[in-house]
Every structure is written in C-alpha cells, then in structure tokens.
Amino acid sequence: MLHLKVTIDKDSGFCFGVVYAIEMAEEILREEGRLFCLGDIVHNDEEVNRLEALGLRIISHEDLKFIKNEKVLIRAHGEPASTYQIALTNNLELIDASCPVVLKLQNRIKNAHDKNENIFIYGKHGHAEVIGLKAQTNDKAVVFQDLDELNLAELPEEITLFSQTTKSTSKFYEITESLSNSGIKINTNDTICRQVSNRDKLLKDFAAKFDKIVFVSGTKSSNGKVLYNICKEINPNTYFISRPEEIQSNQFNNNDTVGICGATSTPMWLMEKVKSTIEEF
Incomplete structure (x- = not known):
C-alpha cells in the first residue's frame, strides 16, 4: 500500500447547465425508458454510457431529418434555428435544455448581426455551441481559435468580438489587447460563463x-x-x-x-x- x-x-x-440537461433527461427516462438526444448530452463518454444504459439514444443532425413523432432533447450547447424548423416539420417534441447563458449569447450575437456589425467569435471550430452561435449570423461570423488564424492587416477597422462561453477569460483578454494594439476598434463582449x-x-x-x-x-x-x-x-x-x-x-x-x-x-x-x-x- x-x-x-x-x-x-x-x-x-457539472456546471448548472449540464446538471439541468441531465436532470431533464433522467426524468423522462424514468417515466418512458427512451429519449433521443441531439449530439452527446455532455462531453464525457462515461456519463453518456450511463445514460444510454437508461435508454438515452444519441442522434446526429442527419438522423434528426428522418425521425418523426418523438421526443428529442436539445442539450446545453444550444442549437441553430434550423433544428427547430426540422422539429416543426417532423412533429418532434423538443425537450429544450439549452443553457440560459448560451441562449443569451445567441440573442446578443443575432442583435449585433441585425445591426450589420462585423462579428468575430473566439471559439473552437466545429464545437456544437459555436455552430449555434455562428448560425445567428447566417454563418457570416468569423470564428477563430487563435489569433494566428487572423490576418490583422485585412481585418475591418471595427469589429464586434464575442467568445464561446467556456473559453479562458485571460486568453480572451489577451486577444482583445493584441487586436486593440493593432489599431482595430473592438466592441468587446465578455460572454464567458463565470461559473466556468x-x-x-x-x-x-x-x-x-x-x-x-x-x-x-x-x-x-x-x-x-x-x-x-x-x-x-x-x-x-x-x-x-x-x-x-x-x-x-x-x-x-x-x-x-x-x-x-x-x-x-x-x-x-x-x-x-x-x-x-x-x-x-
């Protein structure tokens, strides 16, 4: 020993957004023994395996197109408007467990887009939350994981900067400072979840x-x-x-x-x- x-x-x-989504899933699984979930309910294989044993079925966005008259859980990451349109078409009952922090961010990005602002999102390419955020701009927002991805000389004189909710605060402000030092006017939106x-x-x-x-x-x-x-x-x-x-x-x-x-x-x-x-x- x-x-x-x-x-x-x-x-x-778990953060409160994940707790909320899993509690919703467990309640339905206890009552009905089956529930579809659009994407992994949480980025943890062990927890997903536990819930799958209770009857959770993970589906992709492609799968969603062919499912009708079922209950489908929307996880904490949130979804673009197209997902809700498919649900209407296919008579799906959406159990919406989108995190309130993510939903608020989606609204802020949509409002900025409606004002024709140049939107940049600090986030992970292909991440479920980021896909939903970018969709608020008809996919016109620029997503970047690192400052090296941006050609500073070609950026607009003024940009509106948002962040994926789970990114590092210190890195976000380092990026903001670097862009500002390059002469770019930045409308900074610190949209990082404080619980994270x-x-x-x-x-x-x-x-x-x-x-x-x-x-x-x-x-x-x-x-x-x-x-x-x-x-x-x-x-x-x-x-x-x-x-x-x-x-x-x-x-x-x-x-x-x-x-x-x-x-x-x-x-x-x-x-x-x-x-x-x-x-x-």
Whole structure:
C-alpha cells in the first residue's frame, strides 16, 4: 500500500447547465425508458454510457431529418434555428435544455448581426455551441481559435468580438489587447460563463496544495483541456485521465497527497470512482 491521501475538489463537476440537461433527461427516462438526444448530452463518454444504459439514444443532425413523432432533447450547447424548423416539420417534441447563458449569447450575437456589425467569435471550430452561435449570423461570423488564424492587416477597422462561453477569460483578454494594439476598434463582449471562468483561480489554488493532481475529463471537452492546462502550469505532476482504468500506481510515491478535479462536464460519481481506485494502490 502507498498510503495515499486523496481529496476531491468540491468545486469541480457539472456546471448548472449540464446538471439541468441531465436532470431533464433522467426524468423522462424514468417515466418512458427512451429519449433521443441531439449530439452527446455532455462531453464525457462515461456519463453518456450511463445514460444510454437508461435508454438515452444519441442522434446526429442527419438522423434528426428522418425521425418523426418523438421526443428529442436539445442539450446545453444550444442549437441553430434550423433544428427547430426540422422539429416543426417532423412533429418532434423538443425537450429544450439549452443553457440560459448560451441562449443569451445567441440573442446578443443575432442583435449585433441585425445591426450589420462585423462579428468575430473566439471559439473552437466545429464545437456544437459555436455552430449555434455562428448560425445567428447566417454563418457570416468569423470564428477563430487563435489569433494566428487572423490576418490583422485585412481585418475591418471595427469589429464586434464575442467568445464561446467556456473559453479562458485571460486568453480572451489577451486577444482583445493584441487586436486593440493593432489599431482595430473592438466592441468587446465578455460572454464567458463565470461559473466556468471562476474555476481558473479555484483550480490554481487547489492544484498547488497536492503532490499529484489527477484531472478527470472526457477527451472531447474543450473546457477540460483548458482547465487541465491550468492545473499543469501550477502543478507539473498533473495527470489527465478519462476513466479510472487509465491511472497507474507507478505515478505515485508513498504518502503522496493527491488531488482529484475535473471539467464542467465531469460527473462527481466518476471522480469518486477514481478516488476509490487510487486509494487501493
């Protein structure tokens, strides 16, 4: 036995948007035993597997075109207007679990687009939330993950800048400063969810307290990658895992203190399972 002292970060786990979506899904699954969900309900394979065992069926946007007279869950990431139009055509009952923060952002982007502003969105290409945001501009908004993707010399003199809700606040303001220093007038809209961004500081404090950090997240989670890197910067002895089987006893020394934390898409039950696995070393 390595006699490890293991602590789970009480501030990690699902954000309220994900909690809301999963609670809605569980309620319907308890009553009816089946529910379609448009895309992964959360970017965590272990949680998706748990819900699929209860009767959740993950479908794609292509699948949606051929489904009629069913209930379909809209996950926290939100959807473009085209999804709602298909639902009307196919007599689908949408269980809309779109995060209120995302819906508010969609409205702000649509209003800016209606005023013919030059809209730029700091976000991950192809991410479900970003697809829904860009759709508010008839796909005219420019999406970028890094400043290097933009040719500053060719940008308009004035732009309106938004951000995907789960991006890093510090990176967003670095980008804003760089663009401003290039002579571009920016209408900055800090649209990052504070429940997510506030975890930056909390995680830094948490990661500094332990000999080793085990960060639990699905590989598809954008937020997970950001938060993992924050932990890694503070504590180089940080390990990224998606499930308990990936952690190895040789990563620890006798009497190590171990902190377990995760993304906003990581369920608490999974972190508890990781804790139990580590305590057996």
